[in-house]
Amino acid sequence: MFKKFSKEDVHSRSNIKSSAQRGLKGNFVSQFEALEPVIDTIIPKKSQAILIKCEDKIQLYLIDNEVVLFQHFDDLIPTLKVVHKYPQCFPRVQVDRGAIKFVLSGANIMCPGLTSAGADLPEENLEEGSIVTIYAEGKETALAVGKLLMSTNDIKSINKGHGIELLHYLGDGLWNHTE
Amino acid sequence: MTEVLPKSTLYCGVCSYPPEYCEFTATFKRCKEWLLSNHQEVYEKLYSDEALANQTSTLSLEKEQKMEQELEKKQKKEEAKQERELQKKLSSKVTIKRIERNKRKHIISISGLEVFNIDMKKLSKTFASKFATGATVTKNAEKKEEILVQGDVSNEAKEYIEKLLEEKGLNEVKVEQIDDKKKKKALEAEAEAAAKAGKK
Numbered sequence: 001m002f003k004k005f006s007k008e009d010v011h012s013r014s015n016i017k018s019s020a021q022r023g024l025k026g027n028f029v030s031q032f033e034a035l036e037p038v039i040d041t042i043i044p045k046k047s048q049a050i051l052i053k054c055e056d057k058i059q060l061y062l063i064d065n066e067v068v069l070f071q072h073f074d075d076l077i078p079t080l081k082v083v084h085k086y087p088q089c090f091p092r093v094q095v096d097r098g099a100i101k102f103v104l105s106g107a108n109i110m111c112p113g114l115t116s117a118g119a120d121l122p123e124e125n126l127e128e129g130s131i132v133t134i135y136a137e138g139k140e141t142a143l144a145v146g147k148l149l150m151s152t153n154d155i156k157s158i159n160k161g162h163g164i165e166l167l168h169y170l171g172d173g174l175w176n177h178t179e
Numbered sequence: 180m181t182e183v184l185p186k187s188t189l190y191c192g193v194c195s196y197p198p199e200y201c202e203f204t205a206t207f208k209r210c211k212e213w214l215l216s217n218h219q220e221v222y223e224k225l226y227s228d229e230a231l232a233n234q235t236s237t238l239s240l241e242k243e244q245k246m247e248q249e250l251e252k253k254q255k256k257e258e259a260k261q262e263r264e265l266q267k268k269l270s271s272k273v274t275i276k277r278i279e280r281n282k283r284k285h286i287i288s289i290s291g292l293e294v295f296n297i298d299m300k301k302l303s304k305t306f307a308s309k310f311a312t313g314a315t316v317t318k319n320a321e322k323k324e325e326i327l328v329q330g331d332v333s334n335e336a337k338e339y340i341e342k343l344l345e346e347k348g349l350n351e352v353k354v355e356q357i358d359d360k361k362k363k364k365a366l367e368a369e370a371e372a373a374a375k376a377g378k379k
């Protein structure tokens with residue numbers, strides 16, 4: 001999504017109303033319930049969120065000069081910087097070592113990269129369409145954020161084709177974006 | 180409710196990734212040097228003999244070696260590229276030309292900055308406010324961008340640019356000042372543009 005993203009893809013910037021900011025926080029928490037205790041740290045009550053509208057219907061939300069989340073249609077997606085700060089708040093999957101270089105080049109993740117010995121999927125099922133944070137074998141920090149193209153149960157049982165659409169990863173245009 | 184503090188993550192000063200992912204970048208060698216001199220404890224954790232011996236991977240040895248070879252190739256290529264770029268930068272120079280518009284008025288044109296990844300628009304704005312004058316970015320005859328600043332601020336501009344280059348570790352680059360009293364007419368138009376920018 002942000003593979004070729006640059007400043008030229010930014011269309012407009014605007015302050016959002018405080019009511020809209022409350023709504024945004026509510027929606028973000030309803031998508032990731034574990035955010036409840038930290039949402040006021042991520043988006044403080046007194047802060048002013050700035051909405052940055054971009055190419056391809058992508059919207060970034062900026063707090064204190066840092067993009068903290070972005071929106072694509074109805075999905076609210078945390079940036080990796082936020083995932084690194086609050087890793088416990090988001091569902092996680094793990095790819096094997098062999099998949100790392102493909103993830104870092106922006107490719108969608110194939111099922112076998114999520115089911116091999118070095119990979120890891122949560123025990124309870126995650127529905128298709130869920131936003132997940134992506135970790136890697138032998139590493140501690142997340143390297144990407146993506147959207148499940150199949151439920152994790154299906155990824156385990158079918159084990160073929162694309163399992164995750166990659167949305168944001170280390171080194172992409174959003175990672176390198178500065179205000 | 181207890182407050183949950185954000186976890187702090189170290190980011191590599193070279194490639195910007197968390198250091199554990201540096202091994203996948205083309206700048207790996209420089210990443211390691213940076214880590215060793217800035218965060219030795221993290222360096223030990225990742226790259227000491229002990230750490231390397233304890234590293235487990237489900238990749239077969241053969242695959243791991245292939246991956247390493249590919250990365251090494253990529254890294255060598257990147258290093259060569261950076262070396263070439265550095266040489267190019269070191270061998271180029273910045274020219275500040277002082278142009279007489281009439282007996283009292285001068286403008287200066289600054290060219291040769293494009294190889295140094297300097298944001299010309301931003302720099303021209305900086306000059307405009309620093310010297311309280313008009314400044315603009317135009318393309319010169321060689322289709323390269325240059326900055327035009329109103330007023331005889333050649334020395335001040337030189338000083339500022341030298342500081343900027345020094346910050347980038349490029350002290351060797353020469354900033355040349357020249358006086359141009361001819362070619363007045365051709366530059367009149369450009370000067371006009373600078374004047375307009377100054378009024379804004």
Ligand SMILES: [Zn+2]
Nearest residue numbers: 191194201210
């Ligand atoms: Zn690095």
